[in-house]
Amino acid sequence: MSAAGGVILEARGLSVRFGGLLALNALDLTVRRGEVLGLIGPNGSGKTTFFNVTSGIYAAAAGRILLDGRDITREPAHNLARLGLARTFQRARLCLPLSVFDNIALGAQERLPQGLVDNLLRRRSLARDIEALAEEARTLARLFNPDLARRLSDPAIALGMIDRRRVEICRALIGRPKILLLDEPSAGMTHEETNQLVDEILAVQRRNGDLTIVIVEHEMGLIERITDRCIVLNYGRKICEGRFREVAADPTVREAYLGPS
C-alpha cells in the first residue's frame, strides 16, 4: 500500500495567526507520495487550519508550503486545483440546491471550457462534453454506491449524510488530484456508515495507486484502519509522528489528549 516515492507535500516552519492566537506554530511536516497520512490531535490543535492554509483559504504568517517541490504558500486558492490538490470540508460543503451531477462537475471544472463561445454557442460539443463527464461521474459514483450513480439528476439536498460525503469525495476525485485532503469524513455519520465509507476510500486509493491522502479525523478506529502513518498536532505544533500504534502509545500524545497526569 505504501509505495513511498518521495515527498509530495511539505510544510516548513509554517505559522498561521488569528489575532493573538497562533493556530499553527512553526509547523514542519512532510507527506510522502502515495501514502495515507492521518493528521490527529485534540480540538483546536490546528489540523483543519493546516488544510485551510494549504488549500489557500487562509494566509500563512510565516513559513512555506511546497507541493511537488513548488512553493504554493502564496498561490491563490483557485490555482491549487490545477496543481493537483483537492479537498473535502468538515461540514460537507455541497451546493445543496444543485444536482449531484452539477456538484461533481464543479470538481472537474479546470478541464471544462471557460469561454463564452464554447459555453453558449458550441452546443453540440457542449452536449458531448456533458455526456462524457456524466459517464465519468457515474463510474466514479458507482465505486461508492451504485444507487448514487443513478441519482445524478437529484438535488444534493435530497441525499442522506453518507451520500453527501460520497458526492463530496467524488467531486474531489473527478479532478484527478495528486493529493486529497479529507477533513473529518466521519462527521455526522453513524459508526457503520463510517466503516463503509472507509472501505470505499481504501478501494479508491488501491485502484489509484499514486493518490496521496491526508486525513483529519477524530474517529481513531478509522485512523487505525486506513492510515500508513500518523502525525499528531497540539497547539499548532507537531508533537509526534509514526505508525498509529506507536503514536497511540506515546506518552506526550496521551498527555495532549488527556491533559497532564
Place this chain on the structure above:
Amino acid sequence: MSVNPMSQPPASAALPAVRSGAPARSLPDFAIFAAVVALSAGAVAFLVHAEDQRVILAALLGLGLAWAAAARLRVIAAVERGSAAHPWPARMVMAGACAAVLVVLRQDNFGLLMLATVLIYATTCLGLTIQLGYAGLSNFAAAAFVGCGGYTAAAFGRIEGLALPDAAVILLGGVTAVAVGSALILPVLRTRGHYAALTTLAFGVMFNVFLDANELLGGPQGLKLAPINLFGWDFSQDPVLFGVEFSFYANYALLCLALTAGALVLAGLLDRSWMGIRLDAVRLDEVAAQVFGLRVARWKILAFTLGNALAGMAGAVYAKMTGFIAPNNFTLGDSLMMVSIVILGGIGNRWGVLPAALIVVLLPEKLQFIQEYRLLLFAVLVILVLVLSPGGLLPRRTRTLAGGAA
C-alpha cells in the same frame, strides 16, 4: 443504464443537452404547453384591452384561481416537460402567441405601449436574474443602469452633426451601462452581503441626485428624444403588414419583444452550460468554488457586465420609445420594483420574470381605482409573497444537464 442517451438522435440541433421524460408522455405534455401558452396570450390580450374595472377584477380573480389549480394539478411541470421535449415547436408556439397578441391589439396605442414597457422591465429583470439569481450579486441600482442607457440615447441625439444609426445607439446604451458599472466592480468584488447591497444602493441614489443636479442632462426636467429609425424602418410610422394596419407602437412592442427574447435565450444558454454551474457555485459557496479552481472574481464580473448590458440596452429603447426621460424614471423605487419582480417570479427562474413583470407593471395601469394606492398595494403584495411563498410564482428547478436516470 436503461436508455443510452447517445443512441438517440438529439431532439433538436440547437439544444441537444435538453432531454427529458419518457417519449410517450411528451406529446400530451406538449399539448398542455401549447394550450397554456395560448390561454396566457389570450388572457394578456384581454387584460390589456379591457376597460371595465369589474371585468378586469373578475378576470384577475379567474387567473388567480387558474394559477392555483395549475399548481395543484402539476400543469406547470407538464408545461416544462412539454417545452423541453420539443424546443423548436415550443418556440414556434410562443412566437405565434406573441404575433396573435400583436394582431389583436394592433390599434391599441396605450395597450401596446404598456406591453412594450412590461418587456423593457422583463429584459432588465433578466439581467438582474443573471446577477442576482445566478451569481448572487445584489444590485439595488438596476434602474440607474437603465437610466445610463436612456441618457446615452438622449445625449447622442443632442450632438449636432453626429447621426449615429439607432442600432448603434442602443448598443452604446448597453456599453455605457457596462462602463459606468465597471466603476462599481471593485467595490462589488471586495464586499459581501449587506456591504455589497449598500454599494449598489448608494450608487443608485447617487445617480439620481447627480441627474437632478446636472444642467447638461436637463436636470429634473429631463431630455427629449427622437423616435427610433432602425435601418430605414421608421418607428413613428404606422406599419401595414399583409394589408392590416398597426399602431406605430407595434414597432416598439416588436423591438422590445426581440430584446426580451434575446435576453431569455442568453439567460437560458448561460444557465444550461458549465457557466451556469460556475455562477451557481459562486453564489452558493464561494470558498468551495475557489478550492475547485473557480476564479470567483471573473465570474462575478461576467454576470455583472451581462446584466448591466441588458439594462442599458433596455434603457436606450425605453427612452426612445417614450420620447422623453427624466431622473424620476430611474429612482431607487424603480430599482426595488425590479428586484421585486425577480423575487416575485421565482429568483433564478428566467421564465418567472415574464408573469411577474406583467403583474407589477400592468396591474396598477389597468386598475384605475388603485392608481393612488398603487405603491402601497404593491409593497403589501411583495411582503405577502415574501412571507407566504418566498419561492415566488415559478420556483427555480434543479438543473439537469446530464441525460435522465441512466
Place this chain on the structure above:
Amino acid sequence: MSMIGQHVLNGLMQGTIYGLVAMGFTIFFGVMNVIKFSHGDVLAFGAFGALVAAAGAAAAGLPPGLQLAAALAAAVGLTAALGAGIARALILPLRSAPPLNMLLMTMMVGTVIREAIRLFFPGGTNPQRFPSLLPSGGTTLGGVFVRTDGLILMAAGILLIALVHHVITRTRFGLAMRAVAEDPETARTMGVNFARIVPLTFALGSATAGFAGLLSGLYYSEINYGMGLLIAVIGFSAAIVGGLGNIWGAILGGYLFAGLQTAVVAALPGLSDYKNVFAFVAVIALITWRPTGLLAERASERV
C-alpha cells in the same frame, strides 16, 4: 471664519441625527443580523406622530413645555410600538430567509409606512410645518451665531446616544440583548427569552429613530412623508462605513457622512447640489478600502 463655524455647527447637528439613525441600524444588525431598511420611514412616522401630538396639546391649550413633552412621548412611544410590531410580525417569522429577502421585505415595509403617511395624513403629499417648541434666539460665540434650540437638540441627541450605550452595556436588558447577538441558541438555553428580547430591542432602536425624527422636525421646522428614504440610505451607509454591529462605528460613520457633506458645501459652494454625490462616492470608496467597515473586527469565516 464665521461661515466656517456655521458650517461646523450645521454639520454637527446633521451628524447627530445620522449617528442616531445609524445606531439603530447597527443595533438591529447586531441582534438579528438584519438590515431594517424601514428605519428611516419609522423616523418619519415618529416625526408625524410628534407633530400630531404637539398640535393636539396646543389645541388643548397646554403650554409649549407640555406640547414638547407630548411630542416627545408620541415620537418615542409610537416608533417603539411600531418597531416592536414589525419585529414580532415580520422579522422574527422570516429570520431564516435569505438576507436579500429580508432586506427587500423591510424596504417594502418602509414603502408601506411612507405611502400610508402620504395617503392618510391630511395633506400628506405636501411638506408640513413643524412648530418651534424650543426657546428661539441664540448667542454669538467667537463671531459665530449659535441657535439656542440647536444647542439643546444636539445636547439631547448626544445624551440619548449615551443613554442607549448605557442601556446596552450596563443593564440586564442590555446583557440579554448582547447574549442574543452573540449566540441566539446559547442565550435561549441560558434562559433569555428570545421572542421577547428581539421586539424589545427593535423597540429601543426604533425609539431612537423617533427621537431623531423629532430632532429633525424641531431643527428644520419642516417634515415631509418622504424624509425617511434618504436618511435611511445615509444611516445605512454610516453604519456600514463604521462597521455593522459596532455602535461607535455607527456614530463615527454618521458624523463622517455629515462632515463630508459639509466639507463639500463649505469648500465648493457652487457644487453644493452635488454634496450627496460626493459623500456617496466617498462611502463607496471607503467600503472598498475597508470591506467590513472602519471599526469592525475582521470576521474570519469558519470553514
